Amino acid sequence: MIPNFNNRYSQMNVQSVSEECKVCSVQTSSTHLGMDICRACASFFKRVKTKERKFPCRRGDWSCATANGGVLACRGCRFEKCVSIGLEYKGPLRPRRKATVSILHQIKTESKASFERRREQELMMIRKHGLHDRLPHPSEQELYEMHQDTCNEIYRIYLVESQTFFRNVFPEFASLSRKEQDIILKNYMCVLGIVEGYHNSQRLWGKAKRYVSCSAVTCVDVEREYNGLEHFENGRLVVSVARSFTEEQQERFLPIFERSKIDEREHYALMALILSEQGETQTCLHSSNLKIVDSELSEEAHAILDRYQLEVLEELQLYYRNEVGLKEFSTRLGNLMSLNHVIQECRSLLKVFMRFYTTMFDVFITENSLKEFLF
Incomplete structure (x- = not known):
C-alpha cells in the first residue's frame, strides 16, 4: 500500500496554523463565514438560519457552556453564541429534490x-x-x-x-x-x-x-x-x-x-x-x-x-x-x-x-x- 504523504503533510500543516473556534473552542485550520469558527459550528448556524429554527435553553438560564468537552450540548446557547460573536449568513436555501413517491409511504x-x-x-x-x-x-x-x-x-x-x-x-x-x-x-x-x-x-x-x-x-x-x-x-x-x-x-x-x-x-x-x-x-x-x-x-x-x-x-x-x-x-x-x-x-x-x-x-x-x- 502506497503511503499518503500528501495527507501527512496536510495534517502537519493544519497543526501549525490551527486556531480555536470562537464558538466551541475546538482547533480549526480555516475560516468559515468570514470568522475563526469550525466547519461544524458554521454548518449548524447556516442550517438554523435557513430553516428559521428556534431552540430553547436546556437549563432555562441561557448560560450553558458551548466549549468542546462540556456537558450535553445546548443548541439554544450554541446558536446564541454564534450570534453574539457577530456571525451572519444570508445565503439562499438549497434547491429541493422533486419527490415522485411519498417518503413516508x-x-x-x-x-x-x-x-x-x-x-x-x-x-x-x-x-x-x-x-x-x-x-x-x-x-x-x-x-x-x-x-x-x-x-x-x-x-x-x-x-x-x-x-x-x-x-x-x-x-x-x-x-x-x-x-x-x-x-x-x-x-x-x-x-x-x-x-x-x-x-x-x-x-x-x-x-x-x-x-x-x-x-x-x-x-x-x-x-x-x-x-x-x-x-x-x-x-x-x-x-x-x-x-x-x-x-x-x-x-x-x-x-x-x-x-x-x-x-x-x-x-x-x-x-x-x-x-x-x-x-x-x-x-x-x-x-x-x-x-x-x-x-x-x-x-x-x-x-x-x-x-x-x-x-x-x-x-x-x-x-x-x-x-x-x-x-x-x-x-x-x-x-x-x-x-x-x-x-x-x-x-x-x-x-x-x-x-x-x-x-x-x-x-x-x-x-x-x-x-x-x-x-
Missing part, C-alpha cells in the same frame, strides 16, 4: 419488508440453534429470549438489512463520497435500532417494561435473575452493567415516548428525522455526555439531510391537516423533535455500553463489519 413499505426478511432469517437460525427460551405471548407468535450464542449473528442480519433499507429509502446519499456515506449510515443504523426496539416493544408488550425488544424475534427479560454466573469470568459484572444501561436508557426515553403517543405515520416520520442530527454530536468514551465536534460531513451532505427533513415535515403537516383534521399541530411536531433529540442521547449510551461489552468479550476480532459500525 416508502419508509413504511421498505421497513415492513426489511423486518419480515429479518424475522425469517432469525427464526431459521434460532430453530437450528435450539437453545433459546421461548417467551409467552398472547398472540402465540414466536418470540425468544436473546441468547449469547446467536446475538452476533442476529446483529449482523440487522446491519445487512438496515443498509438495504437505508439505500432504498434515501438514494440521494449515493452521490456522496464513500467516507461520508459510511459516516451517515453508521450513525443512522445505531439510532434506527433504538427507535425500532422501543416501537416493537410497545407493539408487543404495551406499557409493560419487563421485556425489551432487541431484534425481530428476540427480547431481553430485564427482571430475570441469572443463575450460575459464577462459572463465567466477569459474568455478574456484565449483567449488572447491561441492566444499568437498560434502566438509564428507559429513564431517558420512555417518559417522553409514552407521553407523545405517536401513531404509525409519526413513527415512520421519526425513522427519517433521526437522520438530522448528523455531525453535531459525538460519544464521549468516559461518560454518557456528548461533545460538540468538527463535522466530517460536507455542505452537500448537510444539504441532502436538510432536504429529507424538510420533505418529511411537509408530509407530516399535510397528514395532520388533511387526515387527522388538526389546525394546530406544533405540539405533535415538537414531541417528535424532542424524541429525536433524546434518541441521540440514547445513541451515546448504547455505544458506551457496546464498547464495554466488546472489551469484556473481545467479540469483534473476526466481525469487521460490526467493529466498523461501533468504532
